[in-house]
Amino acid sequence: MVTDKPDKIEDGVSPIAFYLDRGLGVPTYLQFVHQVDYALRLGFLRAGDQLPRIKDVTRSLAVNPDTVMKAYRELELRGIAAGRPGVGTFITQAPAVVGLKQMAALQKKLTTWLAEAAENGVDELGMKALFTAALRDFSGGGAASRLPGRAGARREGGAA
Amino acid sequence: MNVIQTDGLGQRYRQTWALRDCRLTVPAGHVAALVGHNGAGKTTLLRILAGVVTPTAGTATVLGYTPGSQQARDAVSAVDQTVPLYRHLRVRDQVAAARELNDQWDTDLAVQRLSSLNLMTSGKVGKLSGGQQAQLALTLALARRPRLLLLDEPLASLDPLARQEVLGWLMTCVAEDGLSVVFSSHVITELERVATYLVVLSQGQVQVAATVDSLLDSHLALTGPAADAGQLAGQVPVITAQRTGRQAQVLARTDTAPPGWAARPVTMEELVLGYLREPAARVLPPLEAAR
Numbered sequence: 001m002v003t004d005k006p007d008k009i010e011d012g013v014s015p016i017a018f019y020l021d022r023g024l025g026v027p028t029y030l031q032f033v034h035q036v037d038y039a040l041r042l043g044f045l046r047a048g049d050q051l052p053r054i055k056d057v058t059r060s061l062a063v064n065p066d067t068v069m070k071a072y073r074e075l076e077l078r079g080i081a082a083g084r085p086g087v088g089t090f091i092t093q094a095p096a097v098v099g100l101k102q103m104a105a106l107q108k109k110l111t112t113w114l115a116e117a118a119e120n121g122v123d124e125l126g127m128k129a130l131f132t133a134a135l136r137d138f139s140g141g142g143a144a145s146r147l148p149g150r151a152g153a154r155r156e157g158g159a160a
Numbered sequence: 161m162n163v164i165q166t167d168g169l170g171q172r173y174r175q176t177w178a179l180r181d182c183r184l185t186v187p188a189g190h191v192a193a194l195v196g197h198n199g200a201g202k203t204t205l206l207r208i209l210a211g212v213v214t215p216t217a218g219t220a221t222v223l224g225y226t227p228g229s230q231q232a233r234d235a236v237s238a239v240d241q242t243v244p245l246y247r248h249l250r251v252r253d254q255v256a257a258a259r260e261l262n263d264q265w266d267t268d269l270a271v272q273r274l275s276s277l278n279l280m281t282s283g284k285v286g287k288l289s290g291g292q293q294a295q296l297a298l299t300l301a302l303a304r305r306p307r308l309l310l311l312d313e314p315l316a317s318l319d320p321l322a323r324q325e326v327l328g329w330l331m332t333c334v335a336e337d338g339l340s341v342v343f344s345s346h347v348i349t350e351l352e353r354v355a356t357y358l359v360v361l362s363q364g365q366v367q368v369a370a371t372v373d374s375l376l377d378s379h380l381a382l383t384g385p386a387a388d389a390g391q392l393a394g395q396v397p398v399i400t401a402q403r404t405g406r407q408a409q410v411l412a413r414t415d416t417a418p419p420g421w422a423a424r425p426v427t428m429e430e431l432v433l434g435y436l437r438e439p440a441a442r443v444l445p446p447l448e449a450a451r
Contacts, residue, residue, distance in 0.1 A: 020353065025427050027376070028353045058335050062327035063353040064191055065335035 014052040016044055020061055028063055032071035036080065040094045051081060051089045161188045161224065163308050163340045164209060168218030170364075171204045178204040180364040182218065183444075186342060186357060190371070191334055193351045194344040195432055196361035202344040203240070205361065206312045209342070210238035223308055234264065237301035240312035245297055247286030254285050258300045270303035273329075290317035298326065302333060311343035327354060352428035360432065362439040370443050375431055382410040384421035392418065399441045400434045413443070 016039045018032050026034075039045040054068045072089045075081040082092045117127050162185050169182040179201040186192045194202050207213040208220055211228025225232035246254055255274065259265045274280040277295055279288070288296065294317050301309060309330075315323050331354065333339045342359075345351065351358070351372075358375060360368035368375070379399070382392070389401050389408035396414040410421075411434035417423030426434075435441055 027425075055332055055335050058331040059328040061353070062324050062331055062350075064331055064356055066356050067353060 014050045014056075015039075016049075016052065018052055018057055018061060020063070028067050029071040029074065032057075032068065033074050033078075036071075036075055036091075040080070040091070045091055045094070047091050047094055049091045051075075051091065053088050162186060162221075163188045163190075163223055164192075164221070164342065165224075166205075166208075166218065166220040169205075169208065169215055169220050170217035171201075171208060171213065172216045177364050179208070179215075182361075182364070182366055184359065184366045184369055186340075186359065186369070188340055189338060190357035191331075191341045191343070191355050192357035192359055193355035194342060194359045194361065195346075195348070195351070195436070196344075196367075197436065200361040201364040202361055203312055204364075206238065206240065206310050206342070206344060210236065210240075210310050212238075235307045236310065237304050237306035237308075238310040238312075239294075239297045239301045239314040241314065241316065245285050245293060245300075247284070249285050250282045251279055251285055251288070251296065252282055254296070255280075255300070258303065262304050264305050266303045266305050269305075270299055273299045273303075291319060291322055294318060295322070295326065302339075305337070307338075307340065309339060309341045309343075311341065313344055313346070315345075348429045348432050351432065355428075358428075358432070360435050362436070366444065367439065367441070368435050368443040372428065375443065376426060376428070378415060379411060379413050379426045379431055379434075380415065380417060380423040381426045381430055382408075382412055382417060382421040382423050384408055384410070388420060392421070400438045 016035070018035055020028065021031060036045065036051065045051075051072065052068075054065050054072075057063060057068045058065050072081060072083065075089070076083065079093060080091060081089050083089045114127060117130070122130070164184060164186040166182050166184045169179060169184070170177060171179040178199075182201070182205065184205075194205070196202050204213070208215050209222050209227050211222075211226075211232060214228075220227055222232050223235050225235070227236075246257065249257065251274070255270055258270075259267065271280065274296070277292075277299075279292060279296055279299075285293065285296065294314050298311075298314060315326060318326060327350070330341065334341060356372050358368055358370060358372050359366065384392070384407070386403040386406050386408040389403060389410060392398055392401070392408075392410060392412070395418045396412045399411040399413060401408055401410045411426065411430060435443075
């Protein structure tokens, strides 16, 4: 049960809004899941916050309500959100976010790697390809990519 | 319950079969996209379902009723490219006429919607732009509170912003009233976010009929050496293969990548285009049983 929060936003209004990236080739529901995830990491969403109401998303982005429900089910499966019948879907628990210091250290390591790649004549596109390939291998490869939700979760875990 | 069920459905215009031996099932609660080449039979099918045309062969039901019957007319709304309006009437009178003609009528919905579009005027229907007429027809169709809405490219005349707005409104009706929708469209990019069921018609026959999720889960886009593309068909069901020099891009109906091939999930667009390119390939209801 969520009690009053000091910075409570108007009832029924979510602090975030979804958008669609058509160029990505990522399923729409997964885009929403990722957007919630990023919003949590960046602090735009906190425990107790309401997610955009299905009918609002449906109307503003012209997406099928099933797509939004699927995204919310996925978030529930990940233990991030929970539905309250007749009210909406709320953030229950922000995922354990890696500390800023740790993030900075990891980024530094990555920068070292990037510099090494550049020295070897690998350009930006090549780096992306290498990183994506390594990430895919890391998260289980081929078969795992058939389960975008779970593979995505693991991928994000790996990246952090 | 199935909102649409047809068996052996056929429609002949003189010597040509526009629709032939068409067996189709669309379960309730879906937004079903009807896709196909020009002349594939989309409009004919929608006309039969709307009860406008009597089929030459076979049977069809909508919501369990015979198309054109009183029960079917009460529960089904249809809007097609021709936009069924009285062009000489004033908009207000057209709305009043629609209210009189229908037992079930949601005045609030009609008035609110038309007011927000600035269409609730005393101007003649015929003087409205094509897009405005489409908006009016769609509003009247939904004010009847149908359980099934049949749309034959009615959004084609709308500008991109209006199109997005109308689709959003339609999706809200789907969310709130459990409306089922069958719509024909050539705009494939829209399908992925709007449709939950896909029907591909090809040469008057049903080529694909399955939920979007089951289709996306059962197909992979494979990339591999062109030299191996020939053998691939022996390992997995290949829908289409495109060879460019040494590389081959393959759409296959499988959930595991064969060795030596890189796999990624398919998009709706790739899936639809793949099947349109290969009219002989079929995905019919047995796949559905898995759902």
